[in-house]
Amino acid sequence: MTTAPNGPGEHDHPAEDPAFRGEDLAALLTRLLAEVGKTQKDLAEASDIKYPTLNAWVNRTRGTSRIDTEHLRKMAEILRRWGADVTPGILFRSAGRVVPGPSDEEREARLLRIYRSLPARQQRSLIGIAEDMAAAIRAS
Template sequence: MTNPQPDSGAPDSAEDSPLGDGDLAALLERLLAEADRTQKELAEASGIKYPTLNAWMNRTRGTSRINPDHLRKMAQVLRRWGAQVTPREVFEAAGRVVPGPTDEEREARLLRIYRALPARQQRSLIGIAEDMAAAIRIS
């Protein structure tokens, strides 16, 4: 499943290559073999509980709710181990839209705006953000 990505304004060619595997389990299996590493090593290096990673690998747990930071961290660890993979490939294999790059300045600005709002509007903003995230998961 490939979803068009909004232009974040910051090109990241490391995230722009095509997906070669059918799902996250297949991709991780190939990459772990390529890096000559184990699931346990990947779980430990990525900060993911081994039973959770193992459930993704055995396809007994869905991938639609994986924390995006975990997907990015797995890609980062695998690349450090010499595997040829991009964050885009990992996100797409998990059936997820690749989020824009993290920008601390934008996050801080959003937090300042949120903190300046009355409680009712804070709840509304959270609801809007949740609706946006749900729409991305559905598409």
């Protein structure tokens, strides 16, 4: 594990992402849980992960390469709800995993944000386009 940078601008990666400080999943979870005042047991219970499994990840006695992607997403969601500054991408990178594309919920939320940002006329056009796409899929 690498050490954290000594000062501003000394990150190995341009992103201001704690995972790029060299934190593996164990270090990241330990730090975030301490920041939000929660325990491993709290996180395990809230994210429907067996405590011995989560504890093994934190103690580095079980590898992280096969963690279910939904567990990583769920842990990020729970930690964010508790006030931690973390994203699914940070957890995936800290576990040495490829960050997958957005979840269905994230895509739906993005689409809804776009829709709400449009004037009424463009909202109606977007609905028409979506209906045409759905009809084309049903027809094929």
